[in-house]
Amino acid sequence: MAPRPTSDHPSVIRGLAILDAVPIDEALAALRRPVRAIHDPATVTAMLEDYRAGLGVDRAHDDADRAAGRRISSPALVLWSSDDDMADLYGDVLGVWRNWAEDDRGHAIKSGHHVAEDNPEDLAAALGGFFSRLPAG
Incomplete structure (x- = not known):
């Protein structure tokens, strides 16, 4: 070296x-x-429990919110990676969020799964543009 x-x-x-x-x-x-950390059984268990929550308690809370008609009322920016499988899995990503948010907008960012690492410039521009247009409060 x-x-x-x-x-x-x-x-x-x-x-x-x-x-x-x-x-x-x-x-x-x-x-x-x-x-x-990955060789510590307690850490691995905690990591797996976090994923399991998406199918358990998180899902139950989502179902309760949907049944009660609760939606995100603030403007919501939805961003996803263009080279990941979000659009392949869900089709219209914004359409999925329209079931949850009253005012959603967004777009794909040219990147792989890790948007912040793959394309921080476009991510920062999208976030900055979105938050700068929100009313002060």
């Missing part, structure tokens, strides 16, 4: 550009915590 000769021969090397790299000790240290 380039930092070694740079630190060994500082009089010869005038500058160093580092791209997509970190010292290995720091990289390995950053991985230790999540690796420990």
Whole structure:
């Protein structure tokens, strides 16, 4: 790795550009915590319970809201990734949310599943535009 000769021969090397790299000790240290977590039975159980809630208690609450006619009354911005499977699974994503929100709007953002990581610029622009047009209150 380039930092070694740079630190060994500082009089010869005038500058160093580092791209997509970190010292290995720091990289390995950053991985230790999540690796420990996925080997902890309590952590894995908690993660699975969170997913199960979507089919259990969350679903029961959604059903109760729908039966009572409760809907999201504030403007709702719905964003999804263009290269994920949301549209394939649900067709008209905004149409799905119209069952839940009185005022929904939105669009796909060119990205994979992780919109914030894949296309932070377009996500920030969409969020900024949406929130800047909401009335102060």
